[in-house]
Amino acid sequence: MDKLMNTPWFIKIVALSLAALLYISVNFDPDSSYAGLGFSTPAKIDTEVVEDVPVELYYDRENLVVTGAxxxxxVSLKGPKSLLLSAKNNRDFKVYIDLSDPEIELGRKQVPIKIRDINDKLKVTIEPAYANVSIQEKITKEFTVEPEFNRSLLEEGYIAEEPIVHPQKVKITGAKDIIETISYVKATVELNGPVNDTVYRQAMVRAxxxxxxxxxxxxEPSVVDVKVPIKSPSKTVSVNPVQKGTxxxxxxxxxxxxxxxxVSLFGKKSILDSIEKLEVPFDVSEISNTTEVTIPLKLPEGIKxxxxxxxxxxxxxEKEKENETDDQKDAQQDDQEQDVSKEKSVTKTFSNIKIIFVGLLQGxxxxxxxxxxxxxxxxxxxKSEDINHIKASDLQLSINVEGLEEGEHVVPLQLKTPTAVKGSVGVNKALINITKASEET
Incomplete structure (x- = not known):
């Protein structure tokens, strides 16, 4: 036995047998009627469809725009089942349209859809087999952005000024014929009503x-910053002092x-429309001499x-002269002395004194x-001798806005005058609006 195994022919026969077994195992088809007999048959031909295969597009992306692909x-594949399953599961093939020819002509074309990296033993059918594409010159043009929002979402009594967008212009790149059809470039601000304060939002730009x-x-850029200033309506009305008592x-x-x-009132428009004047009642029943009183304003409901x-x-x-008593005469004499003293005091009004502000946050x-x-x-x-020497530049009218952030604020006015005189302002408060400074400013 050992002598037989050492012979060259024995080794050749064993090698041939192993090769035959290997061939049969690779090509074995359990459905074949010959399989049970031990005969090897050719691999069974089958068909598989691979759906939704991405199409790669090759062209000069710097200078051209291709649409329609x-x-x-x-992709329908036909061939041996083992190869079909491998191709379908791995998807290691590529479907593409080649428009990379540098001398390619512009316009509409019908071009074939091709496949690569597929086994040669597989028959391929692509659906659709051709694509109608449009090849256009790529251009870039600058457009002004129009911000917009739904004004119906404003709370009753509030008004919106024109929205402010930054940046104001964007660059749009595309096929020349598409760029030429652009009529509007809009940035729509999404709001949740009711709105009663200045809105700051980012908005997508659409052509x-x-x-x-x-x-x-x-x-580019595809998103811009939009500010929508929201303000309360205002109305200037006269102040009407109303005498109470006897x-x-x-x-x-x-x-x-x-x-x-x-005074200027701020509030709902429907309330403002109903106000023609602001009445300020004051009591005269205790007045004995010329009197100066300060009375807080009581604002109507709906005025903020x-x-x-x-x-x-x-x-x-003035006091009546009939039946004057000694006490009344003394009081009248005091009034006359006060009047004489008042004659020595004079007033002077300076119009449009600029209000300066301090403490504004940087930016x-x-x-x-x-x-x-x-x-x-x-x-x-x-005194007249003091008043006559005072100029508008000697007066300082200011507000302090330290620590105030964006939005509307009511702040008190501060007046500084030379020590020899007293001063008063027509209004004692200012309504201001603080916003972020744009980069351009």
Whole structure:
């Protein structure tokens, strides 16, 4: 036996047998009627469909835009089952459209859809087999962005100013014929109503044609910052002092002066429309001499703020001369002395004194809502020799906005005058709006 195994022919026969067994195992088909007999047969031919295969597009992306190519196709494969299963499961083949020819002509073309990296023993059918594509020159153009929002979401009594967008312009890249159809470039702000304060949002930019269809283009930047200033309506009304009570016996009201004569009210428009004047009641039953009183303003319901929180009322009286008692004569003499003293005091009004502000945070800007133009009238009183030497530059009207952030704020006015005189301002508060300064400013 050992001698037989050592012979060359024995080794050749064993090697041939092993090769035959290996061939049979590879090509074995259990469905074959010959399999049970031990005969090897050719591999069975089958068909598989691979759906939604991505289509790769090869072209000069720096200078051209190609549209119309399908994103996916279905690939039908026919061949040996073992090869089909491998191709279907691994998807190691590529489906593509080749438009990389540098001399390719522009316009609409029908081009074949090809496949690579597929076993040669498989028969391939691609559906669709061809694609109708449009090859256009790629161009970039700058457009101005139009911000927009739904104004119906504003809370009753509030108004919106024109939205502010940053950056104001964007670059849009696409096929030349598509770029030429752009009619609108919009950034729509998404709001959840009701809205009663300034809105800061980021918004997606869309390029639209004249029928408001969205266009397939590249927008840079695709997102912009939008600010929608929301303000409460205002109305300027006169201040009307209303006398309450009856003057004392022998006292006659000569005149009534109020300062300021007008105030700005802020609130719902429907409320403002119903207000023609602001009445300020004051009691005259205890007045014996010319009197100056400060009265807080009582705002109507629905009015959230006013340009002044209080008004100054000066009531001038005169006393009747009939049946004067000694005490009345003494009082009259005191009044006359006061009048003489008052004659020595004079007043002077300076119009449109600019209001300066201090403490504004870096990167923010301030605008005056009221008083408009950021200026107010200042009245000073004192001796004539002191008043005559005072100029507008000697007066300082200011507000302190330290620590205030974005939004509307009501802040008190501060007046500095030379020590020899007294001063008063037509309004004692200012309504301001603080916003972030744009990079351009």
């Amino acid at each position: 399908p994103e996916t196709v279905d 639209l044609d004249r029928e408001f269809n969205k266009l397939d283009v590249l927008i 003057p004392k016996e022998g006292i006659k009201i000569k005149s009534i002066h109020v300062e300021p004569k007008e 703020a006013a340009s002044a929180e209080e008004v100054r009322i000066v009531v001038e009286i 923010y800007q301030l605008d005056f809502v009221s008083p408009k133009q950021g200026a107010a009238d200042v009245t000073i009183s004192g």
